[in-house]
Amino acid sequence: MVDGKNIVLGITGGIAAYKAAELTRELVKRGCAVTVMMTLNAAKFITPLTLQTLSGNPVYTDTFSLTGDWRIGHISLAERADIIVIAPATANIIGKIASGIADDLLSTTVMAAHVPVLICPAMNANMYRNPFVAENMKRCADRGFFMMDADIGELACRTEGPGRLPPVGEIIEEMEAVITVKDLAGVRILVTAGPTREAIDPVRFISNHSSGKMGHALAKAARMRGAEVTLICGATAQAAPGGVRYVKVISAREMRDAVMASLDAVDVVIKAAAVADYRPSKHETSKIKKKDETLTITLLRNPDIIAEVGKVKGSRILVGFAMETEDIEKNAREKMMAKNMDFIVANDLTREGAGFQHDTNVVKILDRNGTIEELPLMEKSAVAHRILDRVRDIRNG
Ligand code: PMT
Numbered sequence: 001m002v003d004g005k006n007i008v009l010g011i012t013g014g015i016a017a018y019k020a021a022e023l024t025r026e027l028v029k030r031g032c033a034v035t036v037m038m039t040l041n042a043a044k045f046i047t048p049l050t051l052q053t054l055s056g057n058p059v060y061t062d063t064f065s066l067t068g069d070w071r072i073g074h075i076s077l078a079e080r081a082d083i084i085v086i087a088p089a090t091a092n093i094i095g096k097i098a099s100g101i102a103d104d105l106l107s108t109t110v111m112a113a114h115v116p117v118l119i120c121p122a123m124n125a126n127m128y129r130n131p132f133v134a135e136n137m138k139r140c141a142d143r144g145f146f147m148m149d150a151d152i153g154e155l156a157c158r159t160e161g162p163g164r165l166p167p168v169g170e171i172i173e174e175m176e177a178v179i180t181v182k183d184l185a186g187v188r189i190l191v192t193a194g195p196t197r198e199a200i201d202p203v204r205f206i207s208n209h210s211s212g213k214m215g216h217a218l219a220k221a222a223r224m225r226g227a228e229v230t231l232i233c234g235a236t237a238q239a240a241p242g243g244v245r246y247v248k249v250i251s252a253r254e255m256r257d258a259v260m261a262s263l264d265a266v267d268v269v270i271k272a273a274a275v276a277d278y279r280p281s282k283h284e285t286s287k288i289k290k291k292d293e294t295l296t297i298t299l300l301r302n303p304d305i306i307a308e309v310g311k312v313k314g315s316r317i318l319v320g321f322a323m324e325t326e327d328i329e330k331n332a333r334e335k336m337m338a339k340n341m342d343f344i345v346a347n348d349l350t351r352e353g354a355g356f357q358h359d360t361n362v363v364k365i366l367d368r369n370g371t372i373e374e375l376p377l378m379e380k381s382a383v384a385h386r387i388l389d390r391v392r393d394i395r396n397g
Contacts, residue, residue, distance in 0.1 A: 118178050193214065268317045329346065
């Protein structure tokens with residue numbers, strides 16, 4: 001999580017410099033302390049005053065403006081940061097970093113830094129494709145700088161191609177990935193997400209309101225912490241997260257087959273999916289016509305995937321969710337015990353902002369020792385990290 005971190009944002013001189021304002025705003029919203037350093041060229045595209053207003057901190061452009069500090073200014077700025085992000089990074093700054101040139105405040109700060117540096121390129125497509133730039137980007141990556149790829153699309157110079165600054169959300173996700181402690185490195189985690197759909201006929205199905213957000217948050221958080229993640233996902237509008245093995249399924253039976261096929265190769269199973277407990281006994285091959293006043297569909301029980309995993313889990317850690325509308329704790333505990341889970345995350349649906357669709361959730365975590373941890377309203381990403389903290393603690397004994 002970037003929340004509450006100390007961030008040095010380096011802005012260099014390209015048209016995408018205006019997007020650094022949005023990045024600053026978003027970081028400040030998340031409680032980050034943002035210190036902006038601009039090159040003199042960047043200050044021609046966007047004023048330091050704008051960044052100063054948005055960050056609430058002085059903006060630095062000149063190496064020699066910090067002499068009031070008893071330490072050399074640029075070094076002290078770099079020392080205080082959790083991460084330095086350069087967005088947008090021009091071909092020029094990338095070339096300087098790759099060649100060890102320190103001739104202005106930003107390049108000097110980067111040279112002095114002992115903290116992670118994330119470089120987010122943005123430039124004209126032909127420049128981005130230039131072999132010198134590609135070589136310099138590779139040299140930076142080989143030297144331990146974190147490099148994002150530029151986005152592809154329409155550029156300010158009216159051309160199409162690679163060179164756009166990656167979207168602010170992706171830059172922040174990458175920052176999180178860079179600064180997050182890799183305490184789940186190498187742990188193989190399977191997450192299920194989203195709803196299942198049980199077909200009635202070619203146009204209708206039975207499903208539920210799960211958006212997949214909780215499961216995706218878990219997959220992203222686990223990946224950030226160094227885990228090898230498999231995400232088995234029902235029909236959702238969520239984009240597949242980068243860096244995870246992604247398996248798309250539709251029905252509960254498909255989800256069951258995908259989970260069981262992956263089980264041998266995982267250490268942890270987290271079942272955030274909302275699986276339909278029943279499916280129509282018949283999947284009609286033609287659309288059911290409107291004839292009578294009533295229509296009866298017979299439903300059959302679907303496989304209980306988590307119960308099946310619980311029977312063969314061995315030393316794996318098994319985490320379930322509970323979706324309850326009453327007797328939350330009692331019902332969640334019974335599910336956990338009956339299905340051999342290590343712990344269960346119960347959504348408190350009586351609370352505003354909990355459960356389906358929201359970006360937030362309100363949960364209680366119940367474990368086999370009888371403890372109940374009640375979490376307040378939190379972003380699903382924060383809930384995901386709390387669940388993964390538990391997984392880490394169980395693994396560490
Ligand atoms: O996707 P979002 O919109 O972000 O919403 C998140 C969520 C509310 C769907 C999620 O937080 C959640 O609670 N998922 C589980 C919902 C659910 O199916 O609860 P349940 O009490 O019916 O099932 C208990 C557990 O058994 C769950 O881990 C479920 O994945 C699993 N299960 C259920 C039925 C079944 N046939 N097979 C299963 O494995």
